Amino acid sequence: MSEAALIKVEHVHRYYGAACALHDVSFSVGKGEVLGLLGPNGAGKSTTMQIISGNLAPSAGQVWINGIDLLDQPKAAKLGLGYLPDQPPLYRELTVDEYLAYCARLNRIAPAQRRAALDTAKQRCGLTGVGQRLIGNLSKGFQQRAGIAQAIIHSPPVVILDEPTVGLDPLQMREIRALIRELRGEHSIILSTHILPEVQAVCDRVQIISGGKLLLNDSIEGLQRRMNVSSLLLGLRRPPPLAELQALPGVESVEMVESGRFRLHYVPEHSPAEAVAERAVRGDWGLFELSPERMSFEQVFVDITRSDPTEQAAPAEVIL
Amino acid sequence: MIGHIAALELRRLFLSPLAWCVLAVEQLILAYFFLIAVDNYIEWQPRLAAVAGAPGVSDIIVGPLFGDASMFMLFAVPIMTMRLLSEERRAQTLSLLFSAPVSMTEIVLGKFLGAAAFFLILVCMIALMPLSLLVGVNLDFGVFWSSLLGASLLVSSFVAVGLYMSTLTAQPAIAAVSTFGVLLLLWVIDWAGGDRAGDYSGVFAYLSTLRHYEPLLKGVFNSSDVLYYLLFIATFLILSIRRLDADRLRH
Numbered sequence: 001m002s003e004a005a006l007i008k009v010e011h012v013h014r015y016y017g018a019a020c021a022l023h024d025v026s027f028s029v030g031k032g033e034v035l036g037l038l039g040p041n042g043a044g045k046s047t048t049m050q051i052i053s054g055n056l057a058p059s060a061g062q063v064w065i066n067g068i069d070l071l072d073q074p075k076a077a078k079l080g081l082g083y084l085p086d087q088p089p090l091y092r093e094l095t096v097d098e099y100l101a102y103c104a105r106l107n108r109i110a111p112a113q114r115r116a117a118l119d120t121a122k123q124r125c126g127l128t129g130v131g132q133r134l135i136g137n138l139s140k141g142f143q144q145r146a147g148i149a150q151a152i153i154h155s156p157p158v159v160i161l162d163e164p165t166v167g168l169d170p171l172q173m174r175e176i177r178a179l180i181r182e183l184r185g186e187h188s189i190i191l192s193t194h195i196l197p198e199v200q201a202v203c204d205r206v207q208i209i210s211g212g213k214l215l216l217n218d219s220i221e222g223l224q225r226r227m228n229v230s231s232l233l234l235g236l237r238r239p240p241p242l243a244e245l246q247a248l249p250g251v252e253s254v255e256m257v258e259s260g261r262f263r264l265h266y267v268p269e270h271s272p273a274e275a276v277a278e279r280a281v282r283g284d285w286g287l288f289e290l291s292p293e294r295m296s297f298e299q300v301f302v303d304i305t306r307s308d309p310t311e312q313a314a315p316a317e318v319i320l
Numbered sequence: 321m322i323g324h325i326a327a328l329e330l331r332r333l334f335l336s337p338l339a340w341c342v343l344a345v346e347q348l349i350l351a352y353f354f355l356i357a358v359d360n361y362i363e364w365q366p367r368l369a370a371v372a373g374a375p376g377v378s379d380i381i382v383g384p385l386f387g388d389a390s391m392f393m394l395f396a397v398p399i400m401t402m403r404l405l406s407e408e409r410r411a412q413t414l415s416l417l418f419s420a421p422v423s424m425t426e427i428v429l430g431k432f433l434g435a436a437a438f439f440l441i442l443v444c445m446i447a448l449m450p451l452s453l454l455v456g457v458n459l460d461f462g463v464f465w466s467s468l469l470g471a472s473l474l475v476s477s478f479v480a481v482g483l484y485m486s487t488l489t490a491q492p493a494i495a496a497v498s499t500f501g502v503l504l505l506l507w508v509i510d511w512a513g514g515d516r517a518g519d520y521s522g523v524f525a526y527l528s529t530l531r532h533y534e535p536l537l538k539g540v541f542n543s544s545d546v547l548y549y550l551l552f553i554a555t556f557l558i559l560s561i562r563r564l565d566a567d568r569l570r571h
Binding site: 050053054055056057074075076078079081082083085087089090091092093094098102103105106107108150 | 321324325328331332335336411412413414415416417418419420421422423568569
């Protein structure tokens with residue numbers, strides 16, 4: 001893993017004066033992986049991204065981009081890096097084409113390939129029709145796309161996107177997410193967000209940061225497993241007596257949610273779903289709903305950010 | 321890479337009406353000064369002809385014209401350089417340069433050369449005025465070239481100060497006012513002390529930007545004057561680089 005890791009962060013600390021913004025953060029991201037950085041406001045997401053992108057020096061610790069030490073050889077490391085800050089760095093008085101051409105030069109794309117790189121980036125970000133328009137006159141969504149185009153124009157192995165879908169309408173959000181999924185193949189992507197479904201939609205792995213500490217580092221599958229709870233939601237038009245449901249194999253308890261809808265708690269790993277369906281058809285119960293119940297992602301998030309390191313949360317509150 | 325940054329800086333300057341306005345006002349005012357100088361020369365010419373070793377047309381028109389131009393620069397440079405980095409910091413576009421594979425030195429040199437190029441264009445436009453006299457008179461090209469060199473060096477050193485002031489703040493207006501303050505102070509710093517012997521007025525006189533400019537306007541080329549400006553520019557550029565580097569460490 002560490003050999004193939006495109007981004008490696010080790011024991012990074014960052015202090016603003018006496019306040020600790022990041023405490024001992026270490027992680028790595030492999031090739032083709034999309035890592036979602038989650039956390040409440042002020043948790044240290046943007047600080048982490050600024051450090052990885054070379055905009056901020058860590059107080060301690062090391063960062064490797066594509067195997068190159070970012071602090072020792074910043075120029076070489078930044079060649080393999082594309083960064084979209086939370087505020088896209090756009091020159092409003094330039095046209096999209098001028099701006100992207102400048103970004104291509106800044107990122108040392110050979111003159112012969114600049115035209116092609118510019119066209120590819122524009123086409124990927126849906127900017128083809130607006131090349132001649134002034135960036136200042138574009139809508140927020142298009143400005144955001146120009147920001148993303150800037151980050152991927154040199155096809156860097158590492159792409160860092162700080163809240164790429166903030167302020168976009170739902171349709172644009174979907175397009176940006178599709179773009180991120182499309183990029184995944186050849187790039188490693190870190191994106192920060194506080195929109196939880198976005199993480200589920202595009203990320204392979206999730207990290208939750210709170211209070212400057214890394215609280216969770218798990219794959220999406222692992223997170224889904226955390227979300228599974230052992231209950232079924234059952235809807236019946238002509239429900240039988242409760243006792244009959246209770247008697248089904250594996251069922252521990254039954255509660256009525258509202259008339260005709262029940263929650264069946266069962267022994268973990270022994271879902272009675274199949275048996276319920278079979279009995280419902282046989283007994284003509286009028287089955288209209290049968291779904292495994294899940295804890296929402298939000299619930300998991302709240303649980304983790306609230307409960308985990310109590311020893312860290314307490315002194316922070318004292319300081320504030 | 322420095323060239324790309326400089327080219328964009330120059331292009332962005334000309335995309336704002338401000339640059340055109342500064343060029344227009346400069347042409348208008350200096351043309352007026354130029355006409356006054358020409359008028360003076362015409363008035364004095366009969367008397368000058370009688371004096372052996374009297375100042376010629378170049379001494380009366382070219383030198384004073386570039387001298388007046390430097391006063392205009394004192395006001396124009398802070399206005400044009402105030403946005404160089406402070407605006408980028410305020411609009412948070414600096415991260416584009418910081419996350420690109422360019423060093424702080426390249427960023428600072430690019431910004432400096434872009435802004436300096438604008439003022440070199442301005443100096444060249446001023447130079448066109450005395451050159452127009454070639455239709456009727458013989459210019460002393462020694463005076464002309466050394467004045468042109470002096471004006472270019474002076475304005476470049478002003479730009480270096482403006483750039484440094486711009487790295488210190490996120491407010492363009494603050495950068496402009498402090499640049500103007502520093503330039504004016506360095507302009508008049510030799511007024512202190514007078515000519516009394518034994519005090520430190522020599523140091524102040526040496527620091528003055530004006531004292532090194534005047535000989536060049538008279539056609540006296542002294543390499544120590546040129547060196548003074550080069551050191552002056554280098555000092556402020558290095559300060560800018562260090563200041564920008566410290567941005568990443570901010571706390």
